[in-house]
Amino acid sequence: MFQVPRGTRDFTPDEMRKRRYLEQTMAATFTSFGYGEIQTPTFENLELFTAKSGESIINELYAFTDKGGRELALRPELTAPVIRCYVEKLQMEPKPLKLFYFGNCYRYDRPQKGRYREFQQAGCEIIGTDTYEATAELMALAFTLLKNTGLKNIQLNIGNLTIIGAILKNLCLLEDDQKRLLPFIDKAQFDDVKSVLRDSNVSENDAERFISVLQTSDINEIRGFITDDPTAVKELDAMETILSLLKNAFHISEYEIKLSIVRGLDYYKGLVFEIDAPVLGAEKQLCGGGSYELVSLFGGSEVPTSGFAIGFDRTILALEEEGFPFPPLKLDVFIVPVNPDMIPTSIQISQELRSHGLSVDFDQLRRGVGKSLKYADAKHIERVVIVGPKELETHTVTVRDMKTGNQETVAITEIYSKLKKPDV
Numbered sequence: 001m002f003q004v005p006r007g008t009r010d011f012t013p014d015e016m017r018k019r020r021y022l023e024q025t026m027a028a029t030f031t032s033f034g035y036g037e038i039q040t041p042t043f044e045n046l047e048l049f050t051a052k053s054g055e056s057i058i059n060e061l062y063a064f065t066d067k068g069g070r071e072l073a074l075r076p077e078l079t080a081p082v083i084r085c086y087v088e089k090l091q092m093e094p095k096p097l098k099l100f101y102f103g104n105c106y107r108y109d110r111p112q113k114g115r116y117r118e119f120q121q122a123g124c125e126i127i128g129t130d131t132y133e134a135t136a137e138l139m140a141l142a143f144t145l146l147k148n149t150g151l152k153n154i155q156l157n158i159g160n161l162t163i164i165g166a167i168l169k170n171l172c173l174l175e176d177d178q179k180r181l182l183p184f185i186d187k188a189q190f191d192d193v194k195s196v197l198r199d200s201n202v203s204e205n206d207a208e209r210f211i212s213v214l215q216t217s218d219i220n221e222i223r224g225f226i227t228d229d230p231t232a233v234k235e236l237d238a239m240e241t242i243l244s245l246l247k248n249a250f251h252i253s254e255y256e257i258k259l260s261i262v263r264g265l266d267y268y269k270g271l272v273f274e275i276d277a278p279v280l281g282a283e284k285q286l287c288g289g290g291s292y293e294l295v296s297l298f299g300g301s302e303v304p305t306s307g308f309a310i311g312f313d314r315t316i317l318a319l320e321e322e323g324f325p326f327p328p329l330k331l332d333v334f335i336v337p338v339n340p341d342m343i344p345t346s347i348q349i350s351q352e353l354r355s356h357g358l359s360v361d362f363d364q365l366r367r368g369v370g371k372s373l374k375y376a377d378a379k380h381i382e383r384v385v386i387v388g389p390k391e392l393e394t395h396t397v398t399v400r401d402m403k404t405g406n407q408e409t410v411a412i413t414e415i416y417s418k419l420k421k422p423d424v
């Protein structure tokens with residue numbers, strides 16, 4: 001028997017209803033913040049991804065050569081493709097350009113719960129501004145997107161690469177040691193951070209202070225570490241203003257400064273952020289983003305750019321863990337022809353109700369009334385229309401409320417007004 005490839009999944013109608021719910025909710029939120037949707041190809045030229053991350057990224061990609069000898073890769077993320085598209089055709093658009101997307105991504109990861117080889121991201125890029133208000137809005141959007149899905153418990157963590165860079169410079173680390181340190185910092189593995197620092201001859205006292213600054217959310221304690229670096233001081237002041245907008249104007253206060261958020265230094269710069277759903281345990285990171293530089297690397301005129309990507313699959317897992325009641329996939333009405341002669345009328349009634357926007361099915365197995373009612377019950381269908389010969393003589397049908405078992409005779413001409421959904 002054939003099975004899905006490792007790290008990929010099928011989505012049944014029951015799962016697709018959750019995914020469509022999430023997509024619709026997120027698209028509505030993106031749109032409400034003035035973003036327009038963009039779609040790029042599933043595969044790109046391999047170079048698009050190696051340009052920023054180097055050849056070593058190929059190990060993590062689904063990269064292949066096509067029949068024409070072109071080196072291609074299934075996209076591992078959408079920021080590089082969206083910026084490629086911007087440089088190719090959108091540079092002359094009025095700024096800021098606010099673009100959102102949904103798309104499948106492919107990474108040669110080790111699969112586990114919340115980590116797949118094919119997964120979906122929902123994300124956005126804002127091109128052409130890096131004002132404090134734009135940065136505050138970007139984080140507010142990420143937070144609001146997740147909140148609007150119905151998630152209750154999420155936490156926004158904010159770091160800054162300029163500031164962490166200044167602190168690392170003070171420790172006089174060699175570039176190689178810095179590179180070795182970053183993954184440990186990112187994963188908050190502080191014992192490993194300590195041992196790298198020890199290997200690099202950083203004093204025990206400095207190492208302790210460094211680890212404490214990685215864990216503090218106190219701006220003043222951070223300030224104490226960077227007083228001799230004017231660029232970092234300016235960045236911290238900017239961060240203070242951004243956070244004040246986030247709290248006092250966007251009214252989002254579930255955030256913390258966490259300098260251990262470093263997100264791999266290859267194209268991010270300055271402010272970076274992540275949103276976690278603690279309910280997910282190990283793979284709890286739902287969203288990652290920040291400001292980055294890619295436009296000039298791809299041949300465009302430099303403009304400020306920032307964005308984020310949300311793990312769509314993990315958001316669904318988090319909603320499920322929190323017991324979120326996803327809107328059910330339900331038929332509004334089931335129609336039962338009592339005998340084969342009633343089939344044409346049953347179809348006509350189905351079509352009439354469908355044309356008014358109700359979801360309708362009719363019995364296509366000729367299984368009779370009793371079994372049809374059992375089927376409707378199993379499918380949680382609340383209303384059944386029974387089309388019988390006697391009623392048809394008087395142009396009526398029987399409408400059954402499956403919850404109460406009550407039945408009513410209704411004129412066929414009145415059936416839609418009887419069954420229509422209440423105005424909301």
Ligand code: AMP
Binds near residue numbers: 118120310314
């Ligand atoms: P990244 O592009 O690595 O910053 O990832 C952004 C978000 O995508 C993460 O926060 C995750 O929620 C999600 N994500 C990343 N890799 C995977 C994966 N292999 N499987 C499922 N979700 C993922």
